Amino acid sequence: MEKLGRILRIGPTDNTSNERTPRENLRIIPPAARDSFLPYSRVQPGIRMGENDLTRLAPQMPRAEGDAIEMSGQILDDIGQPLRHALVEIWNANKYGKYAHDLDGYDAPLDPNFSGLGRTLTDEEGRYKFWTIDPGCYLARPDINRWRPKHIHLSIRGGASRLITQMYFKDAEHNDTDPMRIVMAEDFHLNIGKKYETPDIDVERGFKFDIVIRGKNSTFFE
Amino acid sequence: MNDTINPTNRLPLTNEDTVGPYYPISYDHDDGMDLTKSTIGQQFGAKGDKIILRGRYLDKDGNGAHGALIEFWQANAQGVFRTEDTEASPEIDPHFDGYTRHRTVTGGFQLKTIKSGTQLGRAPNITLTLFSDGISRLVTQVFFENEVSNETDPVLLSLPQDKREKLIARLVGEDDDNVPIYDIEIILAGKGETPFFDDFLALGWRD
Ligand SMILES: [Fe+3]
Numbered sequence: 001m002e003k004l005g006r007i008l009r010i011g012p013t014d015n016t017s018n019e020r021t022p023r024e025n026l027r028i029i030p031p032a033a034r035d036s037f038l039p040y041s042r043v044q045p046g047i048r049m050g051e052n053d054l055t056r057l058a059p060q061m062p063r064a065e066g067d068a069i070e071m072s073g074q075i076l077d078d079i080g081q082p083l084r085h086a087l088v089e090i091w092n093a094n095k096y097g098k099y100a101h102d103l104d105g106y107d108a109p110l111d112p113n114f115s116g117l118g119r120t121l122t123d124e125e126g127r128y129k130f131w132t133i134d135p136g137c138y139l140a141r142p143d144i145n146r147w148r149p150k151h152i153h154l155s156i157r158g159g160a161s162r163l164i165t166q167m168y169f170k171d172a173e174h175n176d177t178d179p180m181r182i183v184m185a186e187d188f189h190l191n192i193g194k195k196y197e198t199p200d201i202d203v204e205r206g207f208k209f210d211i212v213i214r215g216k217n218s219t220f221f222e
Numbered sequence: 223m224n225d226t227i228n229p230t231n232r233l234p235l236t237n238e239d240t241v242g243p244y245y246p247i248s249y250d251h252d253d254g255m256d257l258t259k260s261t262i263g264q265q266f267g268a269k270g271d272k273i274i275l276r277g278r279y280l281d282k283d284g285n286g287a288h289g290a291l292i293e294f295w296q297a298n299a300q301g302v303f304r305t306e307d308t309e310a311s312p313e314i315d316p317h318f319d320g321y322t323r324h325r326t327v328t329g330g331f332q333l334k335t336i337k338s339g340t341q342l343g344r345a346p347n348i349t350l351t352l353f354s355d356g357i358s359r360l361v362t363q364v365f366f367e368n369e370v371s372n373e374t375d376p377v378l379l380s381l382p383q384d385k386r387e388k389l390i391a392r393l394v395g396e397d398d399d400n401v402p403i404y405d406i407e408i409i410l411a412g413k414g415e416t417p418f419f420d421d422f423l424a425l426g427w428r429d
Pocket of ligand 1: 148151153242
């Protein structure tokens with residue numbers, strides 16, 4: 001019998017997931033074609049100063065509303081090697097759960113001092129650091145009153161590694177009913193930032209989010 | 223952690239997650255949709271036959287997958303991928319990267335590129351990865367009509383005949399500079415679904 005790949009799960013109560021998730025099994029890639037499925041990106045955009053501080057639009061500008069938080073961590077491949085000089089992009093909603101994105105129609109205030117966009121490059125040890133505003137949760141399905149718990153989006157790319165994911169917060173409101181959290185099941189803990197104190201820094205608290213990503217040295221399990 | 227699902231000493235992978243509906247438009251400004259020119263304003267360009275690939279991602283109801291992030295990845299005219307390992311190879315085209323990405327507005331895209339060469343028995347193809355709200359990631363490869371090498375390509379041969387057709391872009395005309403235009407429709411879910419592949423390179427594979 002023909003060997004097939006995974007069936008992708010549909011996030012419960014997620015309309016887009018229902019509309020866009022393939023119903024058939026994924027197909028196994030023939031060994032001769034495996035390498036061709038692994039993109040390699042040389043893109044290394046210029047990063048402006050202060051782009052990893054989302055709490056102000058520019059260094060001299062007023063601070064955005066809400067609690068300023070630090071988010072930091074290390075990006076490793078699955079054998080523990082740091083991912084150096086990789087592009088890390090984050091985006092998150094403001095204190096009220098509203099994105100500055102022009103497609104966000106959620107009925108909550110915009111903060112004129114918060115764009116919600118930041119990016120940086122990892123250092124020699126694969127470390128990154130951002131300051132942002134503790135995001136609000138938002139009502140994703142008003143028809144059934146289903147909310148998205150607070151979260152910070154991340155995209156990582158560098159060399160042959162890339163990942164799009166989200167950092168969540170421990171025991172946050174609405175975590176349990178979130179479709180992607182339900183799909184992640186017992187692995188959800190891997191996507192939770194670990195809180196730490198930031199006594200001498202100009203932010204309320206920190207969250208450590210270490211990330212493990214498949215890199216060029218990956219092997220296949222079958 | 224549970225040793226039975228991680229039989230090696232590898233670190234458990236962070237879960238992929240949906241890109242959500244609000245991936246910042248501003249982040250892909252640098253990612254051009256013309257791979258035939260590495261530097262705007264110079265006469266240097268990629269070697270190879272220029273083509274235009276027009277595509278549309280359609281959902282279960284036939285609507286365009288708006289606000290999705292697409293990655294494109296392909297070999298150069300000699301059939302060689304530009305990676306860390308091949309960077310010094312004489313077969314590398316200094317004016318061709320083979321990688322870009324694009325955020326869809328209504329689900330469509332138009333990529334100007336060159337047709338990749340045939341090496342290792344592969345037919346010319348482009349790997350498309352889709353990151354979208356509601357799903358974590360979808361990967362497939364697109365091929366081109368009337369290529370003899372399609373008959374022996376291992377990816378196409380791994381599919382039943384009706385699924386092969388889904389991955390072959392159709393020649394529909396040419397632009398003002400006589401660059402051939404190919405069209406592909408990628409159906410994400412339901413009737414006429416496009417085949418997607420389990421690359422499990424960025425996902426933990428457990429069974
Ligand atoms: Fe979000």
